[in-house]
Amino acid sequence: MRTCVTQSMRRRVSFLPFLLLLVASACARQVLTTSTSVAPRSDASGTSRGVVATLGPLSGSETVNYILGRGLLVPVSGIVASQLRDTFDEGRDGGRVHRALDILAPRGTPVLAADDGRVLRVRRNSLGGNTVYATDPAGRVVYYYAHLDAYQPGLAEGATIARGDVLGIVGTTGNAPKDTPHLHFQVMRMPADGKYWDGEAINPYPLFLLLHAARP
C-alpha cells in the first residue's frame, strides 16, 4: 500500500514541471498569436535574416512557448514521443555536450520535417554527415537534421516545406556509429545575428512529451 502511494506521489511530482510548462504555454500562446498574426509569410521570398530583422528574436523561454504553440512532429517516420530517450545533456567526444536528441530508427527510415517552413541549408559536414538546416515560417526557430544516409531527391536550399515532408532517410553519415543508424535532431533559437547554425539549443524532448500528452 505504501508502495502504491509512493509511486503515485513520484508520478505527480515528476509531472509537475510539465504541468507548469503547459500552463505557461497556454498563457503565452495568446501573446504569440498576436505577434505571429502580423508576421510576414516569408516561405517563398526573403531571407531568414530579413525575417528576423522584422520580427526580432525570441528569448529562450519565448521560443519554447512558440514551439509548443506551433506543435512539433517527431521527425522520424513511425516514431512516437513515448519511444524517445532524452540525450540532450549527454557528453560527447572532446568534452562537448550533445544538446540534441538522437532518434534511433532502422537505416532508410524517412526523416520528416518537424515543422512547416523553409530549407536554409543542405550540406555535408564532418560531424553531421549529410545535414539539413530548416526554419519555421517566421524564421524564429532552427531545426537541424544530421547523419542522413541520403537526401530526398529535389530537396534544395530555399525550398518551402510542410510538416511531415520527407527530407531524406535515417543513416550513419558523419561521426555516427555505423551500427547505430539514427537521426541527430537539434532545435535552436534563431539568434539575432542570423547565424542560424550557432543558435541557443533548446531541448525538444519535454516538448514532444507535452505535445504527445495533449494529442496522443
Ligand SMILES: [Zn+2]
Ligand atoms: Zn547526436
